[in-house]
Each structure stands twice: as C-alpha cells, then as structure tokens.
Amino acid sequence: MPAWWGKKSGRSKDSDNNSSAKSSSAKKGKENENKVRSFDEVLLRNSPRNSGDFLSPAGNSSGFSGFDSLDRGHPLPRPINSLESANDQGQGHGPVFGTGSGSVSSVSSSGSSDEHTPPLAASRGHVVDNRLSPTMRSPNRGSRTATSPLRARLSGISLDSSTGDGRSECHRLPLPPGSPSSPSSLPTPRSPNSASEGSTCNSSKWRKGRLLGRGTFGHVYLGFNSENGQMCAIKEVKVVSDDQSSKESLKQLNQEITLLSQLSHANIVQYYGSDLSEERLSVFLEYVSGGSIHKLLQEYGAFGEPVIQNYTRQILSGLAYLHGRNTVHRDIKGANILVDPNGEIKLADFGMAKHIAYCSSMLSFKGSPYWMAPEVVMNTNGYSLPVDIWSLGCTVLEMATSKPPWSQYEGVAAIFKIGNSKDAPEIPEHLSADAKSFIRLCLQREPSARPTAAQLLSHPFVRNQTTVRATNVNITREAFPRAFDGSRTPTALELHPNRTNNHPFDRDDASSRLTVPRNLLSPRDNARTIASSMPVSPSSSPLRHDNRSFFLSPPHPSYSTYVGHSYNNDHSVFPASRPNSRTTIDPWLDIPQFRAQSPTARSPTRIML
Numbered sequence: 001m002p003a004w005w006g007k008k009s010g011r012s013k014d015s016d017n018n019s020s021a022k023s024s025s026a027k028k029g030k031e032n033e034n035k036v037r038s039f040d041e042v043l044l045r046n047s048p049r050n051s052g053d054f055l056s057p058a059g060n061s062s063g064f065s066g067f068d069s070l071d072r073g074h075p076l077p078r079p080i081n082s083l084e085s086a087n088d089q090g091q092g093h094g095p096v097f098g099t100g101s102g103s104v105s106s107v108s109s110s111g112s113s114d115e116h117t118p119p120l121a122a123s124r125g126h127v128v129d130n131r132l133s134p135t136m137r138s139p140n141r142g143s144r145t146a147t148s149p150l151r152a153r154l155s156g157i158s159l160d161s162s163t164g165d166g167r168s169e170c171h172r173l174p175l176p177p178g179s180p181s182s183p184s185s186l187p188t189p190r191s192p193n194s195a196s197e198g199s200t201c202n203s204s205k206w207r208k209g210r211l212l213g214r215g216t217f218g219h220v221y222l223g224f225n226s227e228n229g230q231m232c233a234i235k236e237v238k239v240v241s242d243d244q245s246s247k248e249s250l251k252q253l254n255q256e257i258t259l260l261s262q263l264s265h266a267n268i269v270q271y272y273g274s275d276l277s278e279e280r281l282s283v284f285l286e287y288v289s290g291g292s293i294h295k296l297l298q299e300y301g302a303f304g305e306p307v308i309q310n311y312t313r314q315i316l317s318g319l320a321y322l323h324g325r326n327t328v329h330r331d332i333k334g335a336n337i338l339v340d341p342n343g344e345i346k347l348a349d350f351g352m353a354k355h356i357a358y359c360s361s362m363l364s365f366k367g368s369p370y371w372m373a374p375e376v377v378m379n380t381n382g383y384s385l386p387v388d389i390w391s392l393g394c395t396v397l398e399m400a401t402s403k404p405p406w407s408q409y410e411g412v413a414a415i416f417k418i419g420n421s422k423d424a425p426e427i428p429e430h431l432s433a434d435a436k437s438f439i440r441l442c443l444q445r446e447p448s449a450r451p452t453a454a455q456l457l458s459h460p461f462v463r464n465q466t467t468v469r470a471t472n473v474n475i476t477r478e479a480f481p482r483a484f485d486g487s488r489t490p491t492a493l494e495l496h497p498n499r500t501n502n503h504p505f506d507r508d509d510a511s512s513r514l515t516v517p518r519n520l521l522s523p524r525d526n527a528r529t530i531a532s533s534m535p536v537s538p539s540s541s542p543l544r545h546d547n548r549s550f551f552l553s554p555p556h557p558s559y560s561t562y563v564g565h566s567y568n569n570d571h572s573v574f575p576a577s578r579p580n581s582r583t584t585i586d587p588w589l590d591i592p593q594f595r596a597q598s599p600t601a602r603s604p605t606r607i608m609l
C-alpha cells in the first residue's frame with residue numbers, strides 16, 4: 001500500500017490542531033493569533049449556522065488548516081536579489097523583500113503538504129504592496145519592492161482596515177505608469193509602515209469586467225481601473241463558511257497568494273494584490289490576454305515545432321526560477337500556461353504549488369491526471385521538483401498533438417497507465433530528433449533521472465536564441481497555425497548550423513558522452529529499464545484503496561464520467577478491465593455541471609489528497 005494512503009486516511013482535524021498547538025507556542029505571537037481569528041470570524045459570521053463547525057476540539061477557532069499554519073511554517077529561503085542574478089537561465093527578476101526572516105512556507109518537514117497550508121495571506125490587516133503593472137515592467141525588475149503579506153503581519157503592524165460594516169479592507173494595486181507614487185518613483189523599498197500609512201482603497205477603483213475563465217476554485221474576471229486605464233485579472237472565490245468546497249477554494253487561493261506574492265519572473269504571472277471581503281477573496285493578477293496554451297490548441301490546433309521550442313524554453317525558464325526557490329508547481333499543463341500577444345509565456349495557477357522547505361519530498365496526491373508523473377500516481381516515496389519536468393514533457397506532447405499523452409484513455413485508466421504500466425507515452429514521428437530527445441528526457445519514469453529545468457535550458461531543442469527570436473516574430477506575424485501543417489521540421493543541423501557539439505545533450509559527441517550522466521545518454525533505454533522496475537501490481541495503486549478522499553476537478557469530463565463509477569467505493573470498475581471500453585475520448589470537453597460540484601463531490605480531474 002502506498003505510504004501516502006495510510007497517512008492521508010489517518011489524518012484528522014485533531015491531529016492538525018494538535019500539531020498546530022505544539023509548534024504554536026514556539027512561533028506564534030498573540031497578535032498573529034488574533035489576526036488568524038479575524039478571518040475565521042468572517043467565516044463564522046457568514047455561516048448560517050454560526051455554529052462550532054470550525055472550532056477544533058481544543059477550542060481553537062481555526063476554520064481550516066490554511067489559517068493556522070503560522071504554527072507550522074518554515075522560513076522560505078531569502079530571495080535572491082535579481083539585480084545580481086537575473087538571467088534567462090531561470091534566475092529571478094527579483095523582488096526585494098523587506099526582511100530575511102519570518103516568512104512561512106506551505107510545506108512542513110513532515111512532508112504532508114496538505115497539512116501545511118499557509119496562513120491566509122489576504123487576511124484582514126494585510127496590505128498588499130506589490131504594485132507593479134505589466135506596463136511598468138523593465139528588465140531591471142529587481143528594483144521593485146514586494147512586501148509579503150505575511151511579513152507585514154509578522155512585523156506586528158496592525159493594518160486592519162476593517163470597517164466593521166461589511167466593507168472589505170483594501171490592498172494596494174498597480175498604479176499607472178508615471179504615477180507619482182508608482183514603483184518607479186518610489187524612493188526606496190517601502191517599509192511595512194509606509195505601506196500602512198499609504199494605504200488607500202485602490203481596489204475600489206478596479207471594476208470587475210467580463211468573465212475570463214473558470215477554474216476549479218473560482219472565477220477569473222477582467223479588471224479595469226477606470227482611473228488609469230489599466231487592466232488586471234481578478235481571481236475570485238466566494239466565502240461561504242459552512243461550505244466545504246468554499247473552504248477548500250479559499251485554502252487553495254490563499255496558498256496561491258502566499259506563493260505568488262514572493263515570485264517575480266518574466267515567465268510567471270505577476271501577483272499584484274489581494275482583497276478579502278465578507279463575501280469573497282479576490283486576487284489581482286497580471287492580465288495575460290492571449291489565453292492559455294490549452295485554449296490556443298483548441299482554437300488553432302497543434303503548434304508547429306518552432307512555436308513549441310519557443311514556448312518550452314520560456315516554460316523552462318519559469319520553472320528553473322521556481323525550482324531555484326525550492327518550489328514545485330505541481331500542475332504544469334497547457335491550461336495553466338498563459339500566452340501574451342507577443343508570445344511571452346506566463347506560468348499561472350499556483351494553487352497546487354508548494355514550497356519545499358525541510359523535506360525533500362512530499363506525500364500528497366495532487367495534480368491533473370494526464371500530466372501527472374508516475375511517482376505522484378504511485379507515491380510510495382514521495383515526490384519533488386522532477387514532477388514538473390514530467391508534466392513539462394506531457395505539455396510538450398500536448399503542444400505537438402493538442403492532446404496530453406494517454407488521452408485515448410479515460411482518466412483513471414490513464415492514471416493506471418502512467419503509474420502501473422511500463423509504457424512510455426507515444427511521441428509523434430513528425431517531431432525532430434531534438435524534440436524527441438527532449439521529451440524522452442522529461443518522461444523518464446525515474447524522477448532522479450530527469451534533468452533539472454536549468455539543465456534542460458541547455459538542451460539543443462530550446463537553447464538556440466536565434467531560433468527563439470525568429471519564432472517570436474513568426475508568432476506576431478502569423479498568430480498561430482491553423483493546424484499542424486505536416487511540413488518537414490528542420491533538422492537540428494539546419495536550425496543550428498554553427499552549433500558545436502560540446503554539450504552534454506549533444507548525443508553525437510563521443511567525448512561529451514564521457515561527462516554525461518549515464519541516464520542522459522540513452523533516455524529511451526534508460527526509461528525502459530526504469531519502467532521495468534516500477535511496481536506493476538494494481539494492488540499497489542492508490543486507485544485501489546478504500547476510503548479515498550481525493551477528488552478530481554472539472555476539465556476532463558470523460559474522466560469525470562468514469563470517475564462517477566470509481567469513486568463510490570466500487571472497485572469493480574478498476575481500469576484494468578476498462579481501458580478499451582470507450583475509444584474516443586475528448587479530454588478537453590467541458591461539462592459545466594461539474595463546476596457546480598464541490599470538490600468533495602468527487603467529480604473533477606484534479607486530484608487532491
């Protein structure tokens with residue numbers, strides 16, 4: 001039985017609260033407690049029952065684990081000043097944080113990420129100070145100041161702007177370029193105090209516009225600032241205190257806030273601020289108008305290889321930055337990667353992301369099945385940053401074919417295929433040798449065999465700058481291909497005539513082979529070897545266990561339909577006997593009714609345990 005299953009099923013509110021109580025004496029001050037409570041009060045006030053639903057047996061008013069994890073947090077590594085380190089190899093563009101300590105990560109040393117959700121970053125009294133607008137970005141982004149919401153709280157500053165009449169508190173939002181108080185005109189990195197003093201209700205200037213998209217945990221709207229003409233994306237979750245789904249959504253969004261507020265990179269969607277009212281939690285993000293890769297694939301079909309190369313390189317750049325901060329995204333897929341009109345890629349949806357502090361692996365079962373790494377599915381030894389590399393490989397295949405690997409199988413069957421079979425996903429013949437090599441490297445079943453994001457940035461498939469620039473021009477000029485045109489993909493030699501074969505990934509160079517890890521030399525053979533050592537018994541699959549508490553999120557209704565059988569403790573439908581029961585599956589088909597279901601309704605494709 002995979003270790004995670006027993007762990008999850010053994011988890012209780014009590015244990016959460018107990019562990020919370022233990023560490024709280026060491027870490028939590030009275031003021032933090034009060035602030036944590038203040039959010040619970042919002043929940044409780046909104047509860048029709050206003051009962052003790054959110055009270056732990058110990059009398060702790062912790063609504064859900066996300067709000068009391070101050071007790072359990074671990075310091076994040078001090079961010080690197082991007083002025084020193086920014087480059088395209090995944091280094092930061094650089095927030096400068098106010099202090100070097102006191103921050104809290106979302107993962108504890110216990111390795112059970114679910115139990116360690118960060119405190120509500122947007123809880124009352126939190127003034128967000130990350131005011132950079134997209135238009136204000138410059139390569140020198142290290143000069144910006146991003147004040148972590150949590151830092152403000154830990155600094156002991158009361159920024160509580162609650163009016164007591166149900167109005168929301170306000171958080172600083174992007175100001176217009178050239179504004180006297182825009183970041184560029186700020187004399188120095190602002191102290192939390194100055195943030196407090198300068199707090200004005202900018203969020204009221206943002207007017208909610210049309211719906212941009214819906215996710216599992218909320219809706220995303222266009223935001224327009226009628227005073228300065230700026231736009232942003234507003235991600236919203238309703239606060240309904242007695243609703244499990246709402247609590248889960250808030251927890252998720254809170255997690256996203258905590259992580260995003262500490263990131264700043266050209267290929268990661270920029271966090272601007274957040275706003276908590278009696279009714280909803282809103283997160284203000286950089287608006288990326290081109291939509292997701294998934295949407296582009298739906299509209300225009302599979303991408304040509306130069307576009308895939310270009311996008312992959314940018315995704316890698318964002319991942320290298322993220323991984324450099326010991327943070328794993330855990331849900332890399334086309335639907336979570338946005339594209340701006342210039343072809344610039346932005347990683348989005350950090351609801352699943354986790355910071356890995358003191359543990360080298362995690363033991364929860366989260367992600368989107370088709371892009372999920374084998375170690376996540378099997379999860380006997382935990383998993384870490386390489387799960388994103390696997391998902392990247394799946395995303396490259398998705399861009400090349402407009403479908404994720406194993407999309408011919410229904411969700412549970414796909415999971416079985418990923419976790420329990422020896423098969424490698426099919427790689428389209430039309431791709432170049434470099435592309436195939438890149439995908440194989442990512443899709444190695446043994447996580448430690450996968451190169452890191454930073455290493456992959458040197459792979460010939462993505463490393464040629466000229467090609468990237470040329471591709472960007474093409475994207476601007478021709479938008480996206482109607483469909484993959486079947487034309488011959490230029491060979492690596494044609495693309496890189498001056499390339500010298502002196503890199504570890506250059507498979508033809510005999511001398512370089514000597515310095516390359518064995519697992520990088522022959523990825524296919526290696527994957528086969530590794531795959532053959534994977535557990536293949538269905539009995540070891542998480543899918544086989546009773547008392548399952550995971551749920552799947554919407555976008556793959558074929559999965560949902562199937563899951564309808566498999567999540568009601570009916571193990572007779574285990575996919576081993578089902579993979580061929582439906583031959584044509586559209587993994588993208590959207591079934592709106594699933595959106596209305598709570599995560600505990602066990603419908604969707606995203607899995608959380």
Ligand SMILES: Nc1ncnc2c1ncn2[C@@H]1O[C@H](COP(=O)(O)OP(=O)(O)OP(=O)(O)O)[C@@H](O)[C@H]1O
Pocket residue numbers: 212213214215216217218219220233269285286287288289291292335336338348349350351553
């Ligand atoms: N910054 C943004 N700019 C433009 N559109 C966005 C932005 N963020 C999200 N969207 C749109 O909203 C949709 C849902 O957003 P997102 O995936 O972040 O929500 P979610 O609830 O976390 O979704 P998921 O189901 O993947 O968890 C996206 O697919 C995209 O179309």
